Structure formats: C-alpha cells, structure tokens
Amino acid sequence: MIVDTVATILGGALLLRFWMQAIRVRPPASVAQFTFTLTDWLVKPMRRMVPGVGGYDWASLIGALLVVGLATTLYFLIGFTGEMVAVKVLYRFITWMIYGLMALLILEGVFSWVNPHAPLAPFVRALNEPLLRHLRRVVPPLGGVDFSMLVLLILLQIILMLVREIFPPYVLA
Template sequence: MNVSGAFRFLIDYAFMIYLSIVLARFILQLVRADFYNPISQFIVKATSPLLNPLRRVVPGVGGIDMASLVLFILLVVVKLALYMYVFHILPVLNPLQMFILLLMSIASTVINFFLFVIFAAAILSWVVAASGNYNPVVDILNQIAEPVLAPARKIIPAMGGLDISPMLVMIALIFIKQLFGLNGIP
C-alpha cells in the first residue's frame, strides 16, 4: 500500500482543480465574460470564501481584480511549500531558487490551464455543433480561449469550415513548455 503516494495524489489534484478555478475567475474578469452563465456563477461561488477576505487587503487595479491573482500566487506558494516540507519531493531551496521555481510553477499551471481549455473547447464544439444546442460550458470555454486563439486565427483563418488555430496554439504552448523546461514542474 502506498498511502503517502495516494494522499499526495489527492492533494495535488485538489490544488490543480482549485488553482484552475481561481485562474478561471481572474481570466473571466479580464475577458469580460458573461457572469450570468451558470459556470461563471459556480466559479464565483467557489472562489468567494477565500477572495472576499483577501479583497479587504488587496484592492483592484484598473477594473482588474488583483485579489484573485494574489490568491492564485499564494495557492501556488502553498503547493510548493507542501512539496518541500510535507512530501519532501522538492529539496529546500534558497529564496532565489524558490522565486524561480515559483515563476516556473505559475507559468506551467497557466499553460496547462490553457491547454486544457483549448482542447476541451475544441472537442465540445464538435459535440455541440452536432446536437445544435446551446451549452454554457462551451460558451465559457470559448470566452476564455478566444484571446489566446485570436492571434492564431489571424495567421491561419478557418479553411473550409475547419479551424486549426486550436491545434496551432496547443503546439505553440507545448513548445514553450519544452523550451523553458516546464515539464514536470509542480
């Protein structure tokens, strides 16, 4: 039995899911997404318990909710601290090494988030197109992915009804992960 490995798995995925929800909250505000969408409402309710007290300390800047960004960074710091001090997966690092690891972990998390969103939006768009129904999940995923996909769509427009910009962007994101050595970063 590998109790510590199973526990680490649960902790890791709990952090990954909540980090994704907090990041989605920040990005939804940046893209001015529809906050009446049921998925947006879920994201708001899931993040409010930690964000509301943080908003008292961290003000918004230029209409951007900085508290959600600060919460995201704090959660990444907590995750890395757990990896170092509880699970002993990472060695104890000096402050400069910790800062670099923090930046790499943030970049890796953001890239993984966009890879998932773009992939899910592409797959679900086929399913929704086949059924012809509106789906709030697809709507939110498209709103999040559109700022990342728009530059690729200018380079390669849809050809014959087939949009390959998601594939181009996903290849570029994976290339960036490889280039900066972000694979395997917690």
C-alpha cells in the same frame, strides 16, 4: 498527492475567475456558482489589501499564486532551500496557466465536434476568443476548417517545452 490535487483545483478556479473577469465573460450560472463559491473565501478578504486595478481582479491572480506557493512549501520539508521553493512556485504557476489554456482549447474542440450548441460551448468559446482572434489573422481557415486552435495548442506546447528548458533541473523533479 491530496494537497497537490486540492491546490490544483483551487488554483485553477482562481485562474479561471481572473481570466473570466479580465476578458469580461459572463459565465453560465453553474460555472459562476462553482467558481465563486470555491474561491470567495480567499478572494473577498484579499480584495481589501489588493484592489482590482485596470479592470483586473488581481486578488484572484495573487490568490492562485499563494495557493501554488502554499502547496509548494511542502518542499521545505524535504530539504529544498527558500530560493529553490520560490523558483518551483514560479514554475508551477506558469505551467498551471499553460495547462489551463490548453484544457480550454481542447474543451472547445470537443464541443465543436460533439455538440456545438451545448450550454457551456459559448462560454468556453468566449474564454478562448481573445487568444484565437490574433491567430486567425495569421492562420486563415483552410477549406472551411479553422486550424487556429490546433496552432495555438502547438504554440502552447512549445512554450511549455521552453519553460522546462529555462528552469533548473531541481525544479522539474
């Protein structure tokens, strides 16, 4: 449980770092300091082997995948085969990304209702904007209320259900 918690926090920070740089959002100083301090030890050495291409920080994304992989290799100890572990790593990596996006959407919703002028609100809004921009063309505001976040949250839940259906039962255990 402790290994899984540490891996989730580190993997989440690596995925956040990748997403911030992919959509070119400058984080507030506190978020940047936390994210970069937590992940620099892994990302900086990896950049020597995996350079950024196309404006993407591939070292952060691959680092997150490695963290998931290392945390999941503990399943070797309880009798899974190598193929089973690889499938479990992929499943956990995909679910981490989906849950991360869901958390950002919920956080933006809370900010919009509780304190839209909070220091982190513009940052979270900027992280969600690339995903919501396309949906807002399809789902216009109704009565001045933007339902695009709710629609995206439901779509992500459907994707999560599909992912669970695609992967074999031993991965979900």
